[in-house]
Amino acid sequence: MDILNGFESSIEQLMGIYAEIDAQISTFQAATGLQCPSGCGKCCTNPEVETTPLEMLPLAWELLERGEANLWLDRTAEKNEQGVCVFYQPDRIVPENGRCSVYTWRPALCRLFGFAAVRTKQGKPELAACVRHKEIFPEIVETAQTSIEQGLALPIFADFAQQIANIDPELGRSRLPINQALRVAIEKLGLFRQFS
Numbered sequence: 440m441d442i443l444n445g446f447e448s449s450i451e452q453l454m455g456i457y458a459e460i461d462a463q464i465s466t467f468q469a470a471t472g473l474q475c476p477s478g479c480g481k482c483c484t485n486p487e488v489e490t491t492p493l494e495m496l497p498l499a500w501e502l503l504e505r506g507e508a509n510l511w512l513d514r515t516a517e518k519n520e521q522g523v524c525v526f527y528q529p530d531r532i533v534p535e536n537g538r539c540s541v542y543t544w545r546p547a548l549c550r551l552f553g554f555a556a557v558r559t560k561q562g563k564p565e566l567a568a569c570v571r572h573k574e575i576f577p578e579i580v581e582t583a584q585t586s587i588e589q590g591l592a593l594p595i596f597a598d599f600a601q602q603i604a605n606i607d608p609e610l611g612r613s614r615l616p617i618n619q620a621l622r623v624a625i626e627k628l629g630l631f632r633q634f635s
Contacts, residue, residue: 446627446628449606450497453496453603456602457497460547460599461550463593463594464551464554464594467554467583467594470586471579471582471586472582473553473568473579473580473583475571476571476575476576478533478537479535480527480530480535480536481569481570481571483523483524483537484527484529484537488523489614489615489617490546490549490620491546491610491612491620492610492615492624494546494548495546495620495624495625496610496628498541498545498621499628499629501541508625508629518618521616521618522618524539525621526540527539546620547599551594551596553567553569554594555593555594555599565584566587566593567596610623610624
């Protein structure tokens with residue numbers, strides 16, 4: 440099997456998983472009323488966000504297609520591959536607001552954050568609400584958790600992490616800082632595209 444076609448297959452599978460995540464979150468949001476505060480980008484300001492290189496392949500592919508891969512490799516190098524995601528654009532007026540400049544291509548963690556569950560020691564799902572949800576919408580968060588306890592479905596972090604890892608165990612299990620994961624994905628794709 441051609442390695443580049445293998446990457447295309449992995450990207451297609453990932454985009455299918457991302458569509459499933461988005462659909463489950465949309466259903467959960469409709470059932471609970473839980474939404475991100477308007478314009479909020481607080482979760483993106485965390486300098487310790489980690490993801491897998493596999494989850495960054497769709498974005499890396501898009502950047503290579505646009506001819507922007509080297510630009511973003513340089514930007515990750517400027518940050519020493521650490522810190523806040525290079526694609527986060529802070530709002531100049533409201534400090535905790537901002538946006539993702541590659542929203543369509545964001546990895547699973549960025550999709551799931553604030554709208555997914557972790558399993559308790561007893562195996563029951565528990566909403567992993569973000570700090571802003573808890574501060575601004577405490578009643579909605581509490582009602583959502585009660586609904587989950589009564590059987591309302593929502594995405595589970597570990598379930599999607601396993602699905603993603605099964606696509607490519609090498610690239611899908613190693614968690615790296617988000618900018619470093621991007622670099623690895625771009626370099627792997629770029630190398631195989633160059634020699635294919």
